[in-house]
Amino acid sequence: MISQYLYISTAPSLSREDVDAILAASQRNNAARGVTGLLLYNGRNFLQLLEGEESELVSLMVKISHDSRHTGISMIDRRLVEKRACPNWAMRRVMIAESVEKRRDLLKADLPEGLDAQTSKIITNFVVLN
Numbered sequence: 001m002i003s004q005y006l007y008i009s010t011a012p013s014l015s016r017e018d019v020d021a022i023l024a025a026s027q028r029n030n031a032a033r034g035v036t037g038l039l040l041y042n043g044r045n046f047l048q049l050l051e052g053e054e055s056e057l058v059s060l061m062v063k064i065s066h067d068s069r070h071t072g073i074s075m076i077d078r079r080l081v082e083k084r085a086c087p088n089w090a091m092r093r094v095m096i097a098e099s100v101e102k103r104r105d106l107l108k109a110d111l112p113e114g115l116d117a118q119t120s121k122i123i124t125n126f127v128v129l130n
């Protein structure tokens with residue numbers, strides 16, 4: 001079984017470059033540690049899905065929780081799954097568009113198929129928040 005974590009955090013004013021730097025480090029480190037997932041940033045909050053061995057996620061969360069680029073980490077869900085939802089994404093950025101309609105369309109194209117219904121719903125709700 002694989003552990004899957006879903007959390008949100010707050011980061012009021014990160015630039016595109018800041019988020020790209022987080023993604024680049026995530027992709028490098030996660031690939032080496034068998035961690036996969038996705039990251040969304042809406043200009044105020046992050047939502048991140050992480051999946052991998054429990055011990056890897058525990059140590060990654062310690063690192064992430066000490067990162068001063070965000071605060072207020074709140075774990076929404078932590079579960080064991082049979083299969084990864086994002087097996088090919090060391091860390092994928094999911095884009096958030098300007099209009100709510102565009103956001104829904106983009107998300108449909110971007111969300112991994114292996115996500116369970118509840119997790120998909122949480123991510124979709126996050127994306128349509130203004």
Ligand SMILES: Cc1cc2nc3c(=O)[nH]c(=O)nc-3n(C[C@H](O)[C@H](O)[C@H](O)COP(=O)(O)O)c2cc1C
Pocket residue numbers: 009022025026027029030039046048050060063064065066067069070091
């Ligand atoms: C919202 C958010 C998500 C992050 N996700 C990851 C991640 O999935 N993997 C990772 O290695 N670092 C992640 N980081 C970055 C870590 O906090 C840390 O800066 C990074 O792992 C350090 O990498 P380095 O030791 O290679 O410089 C994230 C940071 C933030 C703010």
